[in-house]
Amino acid sequence: MKPPIALPTSTVARNALVLIAVVAGGAALYWLRDILTPLAMAIFLMIMIDGVKRSIEDRTPVPGRWAGLAALVVVVVGFFASIAFIANGAFSFFTDASDISSRIGPRLDQIILDGSRLLGISAAPTASELISRLDAPQYLAMIARQAQGVVTGAIFVMIYLGFLLASQSGFRRKIIGMFPERTARGEALEVFQRVRGGVEGYLWVQTVTGAMICAAAWLLMRWVGLENAEFWTFVIFIVGFIPVLGGAVAGLAPPMFALVQFESYWPALILLGGLQAILFISGNFIQPRMQGDNQNIDPVVVLLSLALWGQLWGVVGMFLSTPLAVMAMxxxxxxxxxxxxxILLSGDGEPYAEETEPAPPRPRRARVNPPQSGAG
Incomplete structure (x- = not known):
């Protein structure tokens, strides 16, 4: 009888340690989410500030110090303006929607009745009956907690951002201390440049394509006559940074509220078809041409990253899921x-293939068996 095959103990132990480390790291990210999510947003904003600063330096005669100050003002003001705009738009929207008995209630009743007839249901409930079954105080309390969490999170983001900017001046000295040798230091800086370039490229593509989508969507909503078109335009721009779910919200939310606003179904159908066409053209023709190698990520990885970070960090994790995947790759x-x-994370199996050529030359005798060099 042959002896059992001996497993490579070192490989098994290493894989087990990696698995344990991944599980422990995920648990730590979940337990510390209240601390880490503001820090992650602060790092995200700092990368944006650095990108805007270098863009100002390259395109204007503004010196470096003033360019950094201008970039800081632009990003911070834009961050708080976004929160204020969404909060103000949501408040006015719910204020208008609170008058359910005068306009929205009868329209909802008509929609429910038409849907029931279409499905062959004889006795359809009214909107008031459906709303009475909901625990309104519970949902209002949940919305209040979410709003309080957004305000508190924004304050912590700014605190973290201030400390990160203050410690940025010592980053170069830290790199020198960690990598005394010039070669290793250059490789570390190259990795950092790759990570920063990937995140900045993603931000640039999403910002430009989001602005194009918002311009077309705003024109369409204004032409149809949808109320709060500016609010919905800004919502479309923000949710555009969330993959998969962002497109669903952008393409379905305005038509759903158009059903309530208009007595006819045609404005909602026009919005639905127009927004879906805009998102289809942007996602299949414009974005792929602009992305290049910045988002060479498999779509399945994007979906899994969205689910993972959404489960760990909620909405902030969904917002940062693709940048985190870009950084990881x-x-x-x-x-x-x-x-x-x-390679598994990449879309075509060649992450940064243009810069991963084997550097050292092969010995002369290696030319007799070139197939051995295909591992990459």
Missing amino acids: AILAEFRGSRWMA
């Missing part, structure tokens, strides 16, 4: 031991 592609994971 950029970092993993730089190391030989983890490059296989970057």
